[in-house]
Amino acid sequence: MQRNLLRASNFQLLQKRFFKKYHVRVRFAPSPTGHLHLGGLRTALYNYLxxxxxxxxxxLRIEDTDQTRVVPGAIEKLQDDLLWAxxxxxxxxxxxxxxGPYVQSARLELYKEQVLKLLNNESAYYCFCTETRLNLLRKEAIxxxxxxxxxxRCRHFNKDKVKEMLRKNSSYCIRFKLSSTPESFNDLVYGDVLHDISKTEGDPVxxxxxGYPTYHFANVIDDHFMEISHVLRGIEWQVSTPKHIMLYKAFGxxxxxxxxxxxxxNADGTKLSKRQGDIKVESFRKQGIFPLALLNYVIGAGGGFYKEQQNQDLYSxxxxxxxxxxxxxxxxxxxxMPEKLLEFNKLEIANLLRNEKNHKFLIERVKKLVLEAFSERKNDGSLQLDDYHIISTLKWSQNRISTLNDLVKEELAFLWIVPASVPNIEQAGCSDAIKLLNAELGEIDESNYKTDWMxxxxxxxxxxxxIPFAALMKILRSVLSGLKAGPPVAEMMEILGKDRTLLRLQRCVS
Known part of the structure; x- marks a missing residue:
């Protein structure tokens, strides 16, 4: 409790000092090395909010200084996922x-200019150590x-030695001189933090x-020239922050x-891994998760809000x-909490349905799903995809499904397609009953095609x-859906409506 109060107090002081002086500018700066995953999405969201x-x-800044790891098309996919969200x-x-520019590989001249300043003020130096020597150091330490x-070692070369090595065209990198005196910094989330990085690493490249800058150097240069006021990023970067602050001080x-x-x-307490296929934003999109549901899901694993919603409705x-x-x-x-995600998605479907302005969007989404799921029936005219049927189906199913993808699962295929086979009602011994039922249902008003009444x-x-009730239900289920299991028959009749119910019955009768 005391720590939280101290943190709030520190935050208020920082607000007074900083917010009034600067326009707030924040950035999300991913590397184009793969898909956007939940951790990156949450970082982007908090910066955006x-x-x-x-x-x-x-x-949005793309940090692509490590060209060996750049994945073709990753920038475009990343931007598309953010837009979707x-x-x-x-x-x-x-x-x-x-x-701008907002891609680091297009800013190389700026980095070259800035590193000269550090070389000139002796905050940085040329390092001529070979990979072989560095490997030997590593093995010896282990x-x-x-x-x-x-x-x-190269930090201590005099100017003549450096000139000589440069004249020989010796391969080199440039390293930054770390301070041996650690200083704490105030973290917006964690309060005062102290990392003595000189104990765990030598002067960084x-x-x-x-000729390409490393992440640490380009990151600082870009944040400065892009006038970034606040950096909100994952906890894994906290240990690097003293290094970044030292670079800032070296530049003045x-x-x-x-x-x-x-x-x-994860729900079991293990760390998220990029190798998990189920944490990519793309995988949630394919599952039929809506953007707002996913955003509400990730804030549960980070906070940033008063806990005033237990069985919460979605935050817009x-x-x-x-x-x-x-x-x-x-x-x-x-x-x-994966179970929360489906609850949120169900809420979002209901919210979207309540506003008629969203109906066109929902209709197009459902049509696309149905046409993909039943592509073999695409051109035979048997798919039932009129707008009224789609919206009626959504209203009927909104408490039964968690994603729109659920609508095209096998047990709900009857919603969109007439069963391919017609059951033999003569063989089932209920030919007369089905004929009579067909005639009676034709006389019943459409308004009575409701589950309870039916x-x-x-x-x-x-x-x-x-007729045994169970036997009647079995043959009707087969007539209406071609399935042995699924929603109750009365519910099927309600969602299909009078005309479609009779159409399926008449196929057997005729």
């Missing part, structure tokens, strides 16, 4: 902006039970031998305010922005005609 709730600016940057590689790290720049987000864990985009409070972010890791009617019909 922080910007919007403070009338600030949200940037409703997380729209103000400045990005597509829109551009006043501090052999002695020490932490493998660079021994800073800031420009590689291929003011660092941004840093806040680190807790880990997201406007509510997410209005209710987001960075001082409410959790410090402890948060577990995902159950009573079918029970009375079976009793009156001395």
């Amino acid at each position: 922080f910007a919007r709730s403070n009338k600030g600016t949200f940037l 409703g997380i729209i940057p103000d400045e990005d590689p597509t829109r551009g902006g006043p501090t 052999k002695c039970g020490q932490i493998p790290k660079y021994d800073n 800031i420009v590689k031998s291929d 720049w003011d660092p941004p305010i840093y806040g680190h987000l807790p880990l997201i864990l 985009y406007q509510q997410l922005i209005k209710k987001f409070d960075i001082s409410k972010l959790k410090m402890s890791s948060g577990k995902l 159950i009573m009617y079918l029970k009375n019909f079976a009793e009156k005609n001395k």
Whole structure:
């Protein structure tokens, strides 16, 4: 409790010092090395909400300095996933902006200019150590039970030695001189944090031998020139923050305010892994999860909101922005609750259905799903895809399904297609009963095709005609859906409606 109060107090001081002085500018800066996953989505979301709730600016920057790991098409896919999620940057590689370009590989000249400043003020130096030497250092440290790290040998070369090595065209990288005096920094989420990185690593490389900057160097340069006021990123980067602050000081720049987000864990407490196929945003899209449901799902594993919703309705985009409070972010890791995701998605389907303006969108989504699921029936005219039927089906099913994809599962195929085979009612011994039922149902008003009324009617019909009720249900289920199991027959008749019910019965009668 005391720690939370201290954190809130520190946050208020930072707000007074920083928010009034600067326009809030935050960024999401992924590497194009694969798919956007839940951890990245949450980081993007919190940056977006922080910007919007403070009338600030949200940037998307692509950090592709490690060219060996770049996946073709990843940038476009990443932007598409963010767009799908409703997380729209103000400045990005597509829109551009006043501090672009927004892809690091297009900013190499800037990095070259800036590293010269550090070389000139002796905050950085040329390192001529070969990979062979570095490997030997690593092996020797492990052999002695020490932490493998660079021994800073080239830091101590004099200017003449450096000139000589450069004249020989010796391969080199550029390293930054770490301070041996650790300093704490104030983390928006965790309060005062102290990491003595000089104990665990030697002077880091800031420009590689291929001329490309490392993540740490480019990250600092870009945050400065893009005027980033706050950096909200995963907790795994907290240990690197002192290094970044040292770089800022070497340039004589003011660092941004840093806040680190807790880990997201699986339901069983294990860490999320990029190798998990089920944490990619793309996989949730394919499952039929709606964007707002997914966003409400990930905030449960990070906080940032007052806990005023237990059996919560969905936060809308406007509510997410209005209710987001960075001082409410959790410090402890948060577990995902997969069962909540389907609850949220069911709520979103109901919310979308309530507003007729969304019906066209839903109709198109359902049509696409049905045409993909039953592609072999696409051109034979048997698919029932009129708008009224789709909306009626959605209203009937909204409490029975968790995703729109559920509508095309085998047990609900009857909603869209007439069964391929017609059961032999003569062989089943109920030919006369089905003919009579068909005639009676034709006389019943459409308004009576409701589940409760139809159950009573079918029970009375079976009793009156001395047919076992279970046998009648079995043959009717087969006639209407071609299935041995599925929703109750009366429900099938309600959702199919009078005309479609009679059409399927008449196929048997005729």
